[in-house]
Amino acid sequence: MxxxxxxxxxxxxxxxxxxxxxxxxxxxxxxxxxxxxxxxQNLLNINKEGNLYLKKNLDFLESVWDDxxxxxxxxxxxxxxAFWRDLKLKVSNNVLIPRPESELIIDIVFxxxxxxxxxxxxxxxxxxxxxxxxxxxxxxxxWVGIATDIDQDVLEIATENYINSSGQSNxxxxxxxxxxxxxxxxxxxxxxxxxPPYIPQDTYEExxxxxxxxxxxxxxxxxxxxxxxxxxxxxxxxxxxxEKGWLILENHFDQGEKVKQLLLKNKFTxxxxxxxxxxxxxxxxxxxx
Ligand SMILES: C[S@@+](CC[C@H](N)C(=O)[O-])C[C@H]1O[C@@H](n2cnc3c(N)ncnc32)[C@H](O)[C@@H]1O
Numbered sequence: 260m261x262x263x264x265x266x267x268x269x270x271x272x273x274x275x276x277x278x279x280x281x282x283x284x285x286x287x288x289x290x291x292x293x294x295x296x297x298x299x300q301n302l303l304n305i306n307k308e309g310n311l312y313l314k315k316n317l318d319f320l321e322s323v324w325d326d327x328x329x330x331x332x333x334x335x336x337x338x339x340x341a342f343w344r345d346l347k348l349k350v351s352n353n354v355l356i357p358r359p360e361s362e363l364i365i366d367i368v369f370x371x372x373x374x375x376x377x378x379x380x381x382x383x384x385x386x387x388x389x390x391x392x393x394x395x396x397x398x399x400x401x402w403v404g405i406a407t408d409i410d411q412d413v414l415e416i417a418t419e420n421y422i423n424s425s426g427q428s429n430x431x432x433x434x435x436x437x438x439x440x441x442x443x444x445x446x447x448x449x450x451x452x453x454x455p456p457y458i459p460q461d462t463y464e465e466x467x468x469x470x471x472x473x474x475x476x477x478x479x480x481x482x483x484x485x486x487x488x489x490x491x492x493x494x495x496x497x498x499x500x501x502e503k504g505w506l507i508l509e510n511h512f513d514q515g516e517k518v519k520q521l522l523l524k525n526k527f528t529x530x531x532x533x534x535x536x537x538x539x540x541x542x543x544x545x546x547x548x
Pocket of ligand 1: 385
């Protein structure tokens, strides 16, 4: 541990932020590499006396920050950590950084099932870091869940995140293409959730470089119109959901109406497009019959 005066540290911090970037990314750097938790960072602004202890020296922290700024390298990948709801999750280059807008999926589940719900069986298709499934498994210890992904390396990270976040054993991880790993559970699911790749090809080509150059293409690209995976998930959902089981999908900002039509065509009822915090129809939900 390296000791430094709070005053010197705050001066250095101000200098780094003047170069660019945002407070939130800087807080991740200080927490994950510097060893100062976000709670302690807030306290430093209140009490500027004394010393603090860093895991790495300022030159090293500055080199990581410069890498982030100059190459648009996401700070979460440089630090190997992403914060999502109240979870601290490991991420690697092949894991999508879980997005703040997806946090609302958990609130949608709370709205449908309430915060105290009887035993229920859910699946998440394309779990990535495991964020959604882990949050649900923790919020509902009596529920049993299966989280799937096409990439075994991604699933290993998700499993590690689950083990690190909980002492529970109500979530399992299976590898395979969308519904394929769930063959054994046909007609048994009360709830299925997916935030699948939904970016249309043309939009993908234009993505900002911090996304296109660093995040896994397989987690983002949804074919020519962006709906390739959503269509497949909806078409097969009736085979796996119980009667009255729920499907919750995240979609691109302008896909809500199309996803709604796909759900109607496949005999879903109670269909609703749910807005994210920016008022965008980001989620489409429905019940199978
Ligand atoms: C948009 S990311 C969502 C990750 C995570 N659920 C989240 O919200 O942060 C989509 C995920 O689907 C996975 N995926 C892509 N194609 C798949 C397929 N054919 N079958 C299963 N999973 C797939 C990707 O590896 C990626 O982890």
